[in-house]
Amino acid sequence: MVTLRSLPPESPEASDAPQLEIRRQSDNALTLYLSGPWLLREAVPSVTLVKEALEAGGRVRRILIDAGGVTGWDTALPVFLRAVVALAAEGGAHIDGSRLDEGVRKLLQLAAAVPPRQAATPRARPGLRIRTGEAAIRAWKRTAAFVVFLGEVVLSVGALLSGRAAYRPVDFGLVLQETGPRALGIVSLISFLVGLILAFVGAIQLARFGAQIYIADLVGLAMAREMGPMMAGIVMAGRTGAAFAAQLGTMQVNQEIDALKTLGISPVEFLVLPRIMALVLMMPLLTLYADLVGIGGGLTVSVSLFDLTLPQYWQETVAALTLTQFVIGLGKSVVYGAIVAVAGCAAGIRASGSASAVGEAATQCPRSLTLRTRPRDAGSSRPPVPTRCMFRLTG
């Protein structure tokens, strides 16, 4: 076997860029001359050059690596060499690394010390059919888990009604305060703006017919029946539902929920039940509040921009709204409250593993909820005309 002495590469500008020169010494020997700075931030030559050289001629039995001209190196060099070693092993060639720096050799040995685990080889991306199937199985498992969770919630409500539920009234009080009074600010803001927008957008159309007075009907009906519960629901989903998911998710990751289970305390009774009760109790109150603030928003626009007087607006609102309208809205709000609380807690309980799972649970909850509350609105009741036109306007 002929091994020629390493000849210094002939390129004069060798020092300012990493260079790779491949020479075929004889039919079955290849020499790689490496020179210049082999650093990650430099554009290091690709291994494909070596691969091409290997494929170009006859079978290569021996690869000599000469890194004598390398002026500096970091991870880039061992990574390149490791790829060369892999190529050589593939083609049955022997690597002669005797002219390599001692440090580089040590690093290569270290990386090769433990053979790669079989399962750790990069998995090929499965085909569309397999991925669809796997997604379906995952969806099925999640649905099944959710149904189980729902069942536990129903059982815990049963336990509550029979007075056996294990939860602390103190906790319930805290959640009540967190979901109710603390949410007033954001609910005020959102519903006032919604009332404002409804009135403004509606009034421009109604003014064409000289029918500005019906702004009061539009805003009143829309807020009481649809927008009040929906806005309160969305705020609760984004604020409280996400908070529930984050709280329970953290407890899950921190094994606090395991600690409850091993004591024989049901986490659903202890943690989920008070939250659902609090939200179901608070939602109608928040909705009623949102209704009134929204009507206030409509009133502000009408009186200041569309020449209606306060008594006129008041009269018209009172005439348009019956108790039934409010009751419909409040009924919806209870349902939304239950959905938000159950979904938030379910997302939290499902979280497992790490801190990122908590974030995932917290963001996932309001997203799925806002999607869930909207179609319910559009389909479950037939809104009177003004509300329907409102829907078209607000999208």
Place this chain on the structure above:
Amino acid sequence: MAYGDFVVMRDLNFVVRRGDIFIIMGGSGCGKSTLMRHLIGLKRPAAGKVLIGGASLWETEGEERDALLRRLGVMYQSGALWSSLTLAENIGLPLEQFTDLSAAAIREVAAYKLALVGLAGFEDYYPSEISGGMQKRAGVARAMALDPEILFFDEPSAGLDPVSARRLDDLILELRESLRTTMIVVTHELESLMGIGTNSVYLDVETRTQIALGRPRGLLEGCRDAKVQAFLTRGGQAAPAGPTERANGEAG
């Protein structure tokens, strides 16, 4: 023991006698903690039984199972104290739920349990206000709240400095001396398992089963298995030379 189709461990069979300090040991990722989750009723084993004093943990339901679980106390790896409650409330919660003690009596008991683990005077601190080592000790106090017959410890010394780890070991020994509680400890800390273990099982990652059973000190002298020996001697003398030789052949 399995996650989905992936079998973590098979053919496990061991007996923990009353008053033992039983060590579950093995390399990282071999399933020590998973085994413990089976034993404390958090994860149903794919096959087999967990018998506690003759009653099968995974074949009972409802009240009976809860009663069985209450005979166990668990200290979790991170302490897992309920973060919204003070230490006294943490210890008081199980008592509140399962006994008829008055609030004052519960507080008394909580203070006593905290004093046992060297945390007297910390009753009104929240878990986030004390150090990791203290959280673990408070976790021990909570695990003992209902005077369980069997105490589980998940990696008691992980993440603690040597002195705190030693103190926790001493605590475990003292508690067994005075309360005659059976202890099951999941750990890979050599000093700790040598110091306190009266019996142990070694789980092996590669063969996915138990390969040694016995008192840790006895295993060190008597067990012929190379893997167990390597574990108990921190790799011994042979291990560091191994990789170098093999790598020479491949890369040199």
